[in-house]
């Protein structure tokens with residue numbers, strides 16, 4: 001039924017406001033379990049209403065096929081290797097771009113967070129570059145990288161760089177001074193202080209940066225495919241639309257929503273495991 | 287063992303800054319237990335930060351075992367006033383105690399036994415796998431003390447370590463500390479603003495007045511081992527307490 005939940009948010013593939021962006025705030029598992037019943041009822045109601053509207057013609061059936069047909073089409077696609085190839089292409093852009101951004105932004109952010117002077121020196125440059133919407137760079141990216149995977153990776157990496165950079169800066173700046181002093185008074189050399197105090201303190205911030213960026217990366221990968229026509233799920237959506245397979249178009253949109261939801265869930269699960277010491281993940285005191 | 291002469295510490299510039307330690311001189315002998323009494327804000331923590339090499343002195347000299355302090359001395363451990371923040375939440379109790387030991391040159395085996403030993407000494411031998419935030423305040427304080435003990439320091443600095451626990455836990459921790467002090471043969475400089483605690487624990491009590499200048503020195507000749515009930519009932523205890531009380535007032 002999680003699948004169905006996505007349907008309400010999925011058909012809005014506008015660049016910048018993707019389906020995943022709004023789901024970053026996670027409640028506790030317990031609270032979620034309690035919310036379960038009314039939520040499922042709500043989703044079921046919407047699905048039924050959509051189905052009825054489409055079947056009775058309240059909504060024009062050519063542009064709004066019945067929900068059951070969309071699910072049927074998606075089920076059919078799951079058995080088709082073609083869908084997985086497209087998902088693979090989208091995910092490659094997602095992964096390489098995100099990784100590239102992390103590899104560049106985490107060390108740089110930690111450096112800027114640790115050194116006031118470096119932070120001051122780079123501030124203007126950062127404040128100038130950060131507000132540039134990645135999609136505005138599409139023409140430039142096409143010019144430099146063509147219309148293939150490289151262009152996609154560049155857009156993803158550019159967009160993901162900023163949240164990871166800022167989270168890394170905040171993470172290092174927020175290390176508890178008492179923890180720092182503790183390490184110093186016990187004679188830890190600088191490298192050990194970095195590995196044992198600064199890195200673990202900053203880890204929750206960096207993890208949040210990565211999770212936010214994972215959602216952004218998916219949006220940018222799909223945008224590159226939708227707008228420029230780089231191969232992947234986004235282009236497959238456009239192709240379905242142009243060729244008049246509206247049901248399949250909806251099924252693919254649903255698939256992108258599921259993908260975003262899945263990525264977010266995986267990130268949250270990994271965070272929970274690795275950062276279970278952090279106040280936001282702790283079990284309630286025994 | 288620990289010699290402080292004409293220590294001065296000014297936050298900010300000498301002219302306009304905040305004088306936290308004015309002119310402080312005292313000596314703590316080998317294996318002595320000295321308590322520092324002083325009202326809030328009189329510069330006790332600042333003094334300890336200078337002694338522990340975390341903050342540079344503005345002027346004056348500090349010797350630990352004859353060596354001038356210009357960084358954290360190897361044989362010194364410092365139990366912070368903010369003990370809960372000095373425990374690292376991503377490490378278990380055991381890791382919190384053991385992580386500094388490797389950098390002191392202990393082998394894995396030595397570090398392991400020193401950790402187990404120190405945690406047993408503070409009565410937490412059964413909570414080694416817990417995280418600090420799963421423990422009560424008093425237990426966290428004992429972890430911080432165990433970490434200092436496992437480090438095998440020759441000098442132990444403690445900053446109001448029992449300020450935030452209830453009276454019963456506090457007297458238990460005091461007795462625990464006295465036992466440890468005898469067993470590990472360390473020199474202790476213990477900061478507090480509780481007169482009874484200072485008299486009960488110390489060989490000698492120094493009273494500080496802002497900006498951290500010694501105004502009174504009281505030798506405590508109460509017999510050891512001490513006992514919460516009988517020691518505190520001695521006439522000498524009452525005399526010392528009123529002497530120190532009036533010293534703090536004036």
Ligand SMILES: Nc1ncnc2c1ncn2[C@@H]1O[C@H](COP(=O)(O)OP(=O)(O)OP(=O)(O)O)[C@@H](O)[C@H]1O
Nearest residue numbers: 297304305306324325326327328329330331332333
């Ligand atoms: N980092 C700092 N910068 C500027 N002034 C400081 C700083 N730390 C302490 N001070 C000042 O130095 C003086 C002594 O502070 P300190 O923390 O040493 O007092 P304390 O005796 O430990 O007090 P308490 O019993 O409340 O812990 C105070 O006036 C305080 O405002």
Ligand SMILES: [Mg+2]
Nearest residue numbers: 330331367445
């Ligand atoms: Mg203090």
